Amino acid sequence: MSTERQAILQRVSELAQPIADRLGLELVDVELEGQGGRTVLRILVDRVGGVSVEDCARMSERLSRQLDVEDLFLHRYTLEVASPGLDRPLRRAADFDRFAGRLVEVTTVSEISGQRHFTGRLRGIVAGRVVVDLGQGREAHIPLPEIAQARLRVDPEEIRRTLRRHAGRGPANGWEVRRKR
Secondary structure, eight states: OOOOHHHHHHHHHHHHHHHHHHHTTTEEEEEESOOOGGGEEEEEETTTTOHHEEEEEEHHHHHHHHHHHTTTTTTTTTEEEEOOTTTOOSSHHHHHTTTTSSSEEEEEEEEETTTEEEEEEEEETTEEEEEEETTTTTEEEEEEGGEEEEEOOOHHHHHHHHHHHGGGOGGGOOOOOOOOO
């Protein structure tokens, strides 16, 4: 990635963080894809219980005003503000502890024990290394600086357990289970 793109990402993060804080949101990631008039600036936000469309709209509106003042882009771009989704990226050290127990996919910068791709149950961080249970008694201990990309992996069984656990709460608490007739 060019230093210009890195500088833009850094500045957008600096602008987005206080806005997210004021709205009670977690700034998960800032991504910049494409080039020229096809550039997409993607802001991923979250909160405990999930974000709403209204949360994303408020974040987009406020950040858009700041970006207009800063004038970081020499061309048109598209600003997207969204939830990180079920397969959210894990970027910060705290993410690896927060999502311990969840299924993850990790790609490393260089090979560790002959491989760069690891899939398994996240155990958290131990002594500065991300620990992933690979099954069959095997674990990967990955130094944080060696992680090129990490994200949660969608686990259908975990989704079913969560839906069952929340099924009785009803729409007043944000959950509604509809059955086909």
